């Protein structure tokens with residue numbers, strides 16, 4: 001299910017986010033690449049489970065931040081993000 005909620009997304013400084021089972025987009029007509037990226041996260045959640053996905057996602061993010069990475073570096077270093085960007089690039 002797609003929901004547009006820009007105010008909420010601004011808190012996280014993102015254009016889209018998966019809050020399973022919802023995908024929130026800032027734009028009512030989101031870019032195809034963003035839709036594809038978020039659909040890969042939905043597949044990851046279905047594959048690994050909701051709890052494991054979000055736990056691993058947050059642990060990897062905060063480990064990155066603790067090691068001195070910027071927000072963006074820590075975000076891009078999350079294994080789920082690497083997989084999503086690599087999968088989107090391969091299609």
Ligand SMILES: [Zn+2]
Nearest residue numbers: 037041081084
């Ligand atoms: Zn992502």
